[in-house]
Amino acid sequence: MAGKEQGFYQVFEVFSRKAPDAPMQHQFSLLAPNEEIALVMAQENFMRREPVADLWVVKRDYIRRMSEEEKATLKRLDNKDYRLTRGYGDLKKRWRKYEQNVLDEKEILSWKGEIRR
Amino acid sequence: MERRDSAMSEKPIHFHPDGQEALVELLFQLADDDFLLAYRGSEWLGLAPHIEEDIAFSSISQDTMGHAAMYYQLLEDLGCGSADELAHARPASARRNAVLLERVNGPGHYLREPRYDWAFTVVRQYFYTQAKRIRLESLTKSVYTPLAEVAAKIQVELHYHLLHWHTWFVQLTNAPLEARTRMTKAIQDVAADFAGVLTLGAKGTEMVRWGLIDEEKVLTENTIAALAPAFAEVGLDWPMPFGMKHGNGRNGEHTPDLDEALATLSEVYRAVPHAIW
Numbered sequence: 162m163a164g165k166e167q168g169f170y171q172v173f174e175v176f177s178r179k180a181p182d183a184p185m186q187h188q189f190s191l192l193a194p195n196e197e198i199a200l201v202m203a204q205e206n207f208m209r210r211e212p213v214a215d216l217w218v219v220k221r222d223y224i225r226r227m228s229e230e231e232k233a234t235l236k237r238l239d240n241k242d243y244r245l246t247r248g249y250g251d252l253k254k255r256w257r258k259y260e261q262n263v264l265d266e267k268e269i270l271s272w273k274g275e276i277r278r
Numbered sequence: 279m280e281r282r283d284s285a286m287s288e289k290p291i292h293f294h295p296d297g298q299e300a301l302v303e304l305l306f307q308l309a310d311d312d313f314l315l316a317y318r319g320s321e322w323l324g325l326a327p328h329i330e331e332d333i334a335f336s337s338i339s340q341d342t343m344g345h346a347a348m349y350y351q352l353l354e355d356l357g358c359g360s361a362d363e364l365a366h367a368r369p370a371s372a373r374r375n376a377v378l379l380e381r382v383n384g385p386g387h388y389l390r391e392p393r394y395d396w397a398f399t400v401v402r403q404y405f406y407t408q409a410k411r412i413r414l415e416s417l418t419k420s421v422y423t424p425l426a427e428v429a430a431k432i433q434v435e436l437h438y439h440l441l442h443w444h445t446w447f448v449q450l451t452n453a454p455l456e457a458r459t460r461m462t463k464a465i466q467d468v469a470a471d472f473a474g475v476l477t478l479g480a481k482g483t484e485m486v487r488w489g490l491i492d493e494e495k496v497l498t499e500n501t502i503a504a505l506a507p508a509f510a511e512v513g514l515d516w517p518m519p520f521g522m523k524h525g526n527g528r529n530g531e532h533t534p535d536l537d538e539a540l541a542t543l544s545e546v547y548r549a550v551p552h553a554i555w
Contacts (some may be wrong), residue, residue, distance in 0.1 A: 234438035235469050238431055270552065 300484035309349035310375035478526025
């Protein structure tokens, strides 16, 4: 794009939300000489046909983006069930089963191995 | 933890019988290093100097605990006992972690007036993560394929860990006044025990001879080369030489800090050893 090297026009990223309680969403980018102009251009160039409750513009240079190398930090291993609530999905089923039995020590010890995954 | 084929875990896998001792020794070093540092990291929960850091650091500690679990699983596969037992039930004298990683986070106790040292933590984590990265690079070429495969997996998560600790290391050290003073002191403190992380212990030569890992000398040089650019970034002199001030954990020498850590982390395990989790 033409916003290179601090020329007259800079690239701005435009964010908006549809309602006061809606999430802010990235929409488009545009060229403008400063943030006031960016804001007024954003409104009439992109938001003419839809409801808008709030509008933000930010100079693209002000966004700390990831390098290709840094994107490698986003990967993780698939061994973190404990961070997800779905790990507890079968609790009801387990309780139903145990509630049908008497919970004595012998019963508790007999679980060994049964639930092992 | 990754689920494994049940047939696989029931039947012990064997390396060459003469090399098995060196392999087991290496796996205990790797497992205990990650396990103890992850435990020390977990003690920061709720105490980190910044709420977002509290979460991020806890995630890193969980990742690291996951790495330890993978190594303990390799030991279980070799018929050394169950992974849970190896992690929780071994006494301090059987542990092979570097002493640096067992040392307390600072004065106080996490339940009673913790006065933990964030500078020490950042330096320890950063130095260790660099050494771990170098070690993993070597392990991906290990002749013991299950270990090479685990190393390749762990590498995936090291990118973030390194970025995280490098960022803290550089920003705190380059900060003025107290931060730089404390970081400089922490670097000396960590360096005094860092040789204990780099050593492969008494069976190191055997490990190398069996093609399990590169020589200690090579790993050390590569780790120093990995740390050096950060020292240039913060304009500090290299803290050589590294020492083993508090003992060589690879030979089973440990501090009372480890006894205290093991007593705490195994409390629930020891209460009902046959419980199912």
